[in-house]
Amino acid sequence: MQVRRDGRRDSSVSSRCIVNSEDIAALKRKDGVFELIGEKYGDPPDWRREAGFVSLSRIILEQQLSLSSANAHFLKLSSYVKEFSPAEISRLSDEEMRSCQISRQKAVYLRELAGAVLERRIVLEDLEAQDIELTRSQLMGIKGIGQWTVDIYSMFCLQEKDIFPFGDLAAMKAARELKSGLSDGELRSLSETWRPLRSLAAYYFWLYYLGERKRPLVLGDRSR
Numbered sequence: 001m002q003v004r005r006d007g008r009r010d011s012s013v014s015s016r017c018i019v020n021s022e023d024i025a026a027l028k029r030k031d032g033v034f035e036l037i038g039e040k041y042g043d044p045p046d047w048r049r050e051a052g053f054v055s056l057s058r059i060i061l062e063q064q065l066s067l068s069s070a071n072a073h074f075l076k077l078s079s080y081v082k083e084f085s086p087a088e089i090s091r092l093s094d095e096e097m098r099s100c101q102i103s104r105q106k107a108v109y110l111r112e113l114a115g116a117v118l119e120r121r122i123v124l125e126d127l128e129a130q131d132i133e134l135t136r137s138q139l140m141g142i143k144g145i146g147q148w149t150v151d152i153y154s155m156f157c158l159q160e161k162d163i164f165p166f167g168d169l170a171a172m173k174a175a176r177e178l179k180s181g182l183s184d185g186e187l188r189s190l191s192e193t194w195r196p197l198r199s200l201a202a203y204y205f206w207l208y209y210l211g212e213r214k215r216p217l218v219l220g221d222r223s224r
Contacts, residue, residue: 016159017046017048017159018046018048018155018159018161018199018200018203019043019044019045019046019047019200019203023161023197023200024038024043024200026197027194027197027200027201027204030193030194030197031193031194031201033178033179033204034201034204036178037178037204037205037207037208038204040208040211041207041208041211042207043207044200044203044204044206044207045207045217047156047203047206048156048157048159049156049157050157051124051125051127051128051157051158052124052125052157053084053085053086053113053114053117053124054084055153055156055157056113056124056149056153056157057074057084057089057110057113058070058071058074059149059152059153059156060106060109060110060113060144060145060149061073061074061102061106061110062152063106063144063148063149067218072101073100073101073102073106076100076101077097077100077101077102080092080096080099080100086113086114086115086117086118087114087118089110089111089113089114090111090114090115090118092107092111094107097110105144106144108143108144109143109144109145110144112142112143112144113142113144113145116141116142121141121142122138122139122141122142127139127158128158132154132158132160132162132163135150135154135158136150136154139153146167147166147167148165148167148168151163151165151167151168152165152168155199155202159199160199161196161197161198161199161200162195162196162197162198162199163198163199163202164191164194164198164199164201164202165202166184166187166188168202170205170206170209171202171205171206171209172184172187173209174205174206174208174209174212175187175205177208177212178205178208
């Protein structure tokens with residue numbers, strides 16, 4: 001997402017959408033690999049999620065799990081509480097969390113996030129307008145939130161345009177398959193040529209990864 005001179009991010013519709021015709025054309029001019037993916041599988045869908053506590057909690061549950069497993073756990077937890085809110089999540093006991101298939105570690109992470117929101121150590125509504133590095137710093141100050149979680153939340157929920165999730169195995173696998181022979185360091189260097197549209201580049205690699213494996217284009221369905 002573009003940053004204005006006052007340091008806040010431009011929230012206009014055209015600016016905040018990762019998938020749009022202008023940026024697609026610009027990215028394809030930068031690297032022909034995206035033209036090849038587009039010819040085979042079309043352009044990426046709009047994998048947007050609503051910003052806020054629920055989506056960030058779901059992404060935490062997706063850490064090191066398949067989307068189907070994480071979604072099942074989320075649905076079980078969501079059906080157990082009256083409302084999927086920081087207050088409700090913070091009140092759950094370890095036993096209640098276990099009954100919803102939430103691991104001890106993930107229960108700690110969810111409570112940490114809920115506590116941070118309730119204590120206003122972080123205001124999720126403010127993240128949409130501020131600089132990505134400030135957002136990264138604030139989110140990573142919460143136990144259980146690392147680079148991958150910040151990257152995915154920033155891309156899907158905040159529509160941050162210039163992120164490449166190097167910790168995402170599916171995106172990296174697809175990039176290596178299409179750019180055979182490149183080391184991780186060389187891929188990092190190559191990704192600099194995709195700026196300021198690296199998020200869209202990642203979308204193309206996810207599209208390719210799912211297409212090659214004949215998987216449905218489910219929101220966020222990335223093998224870990």
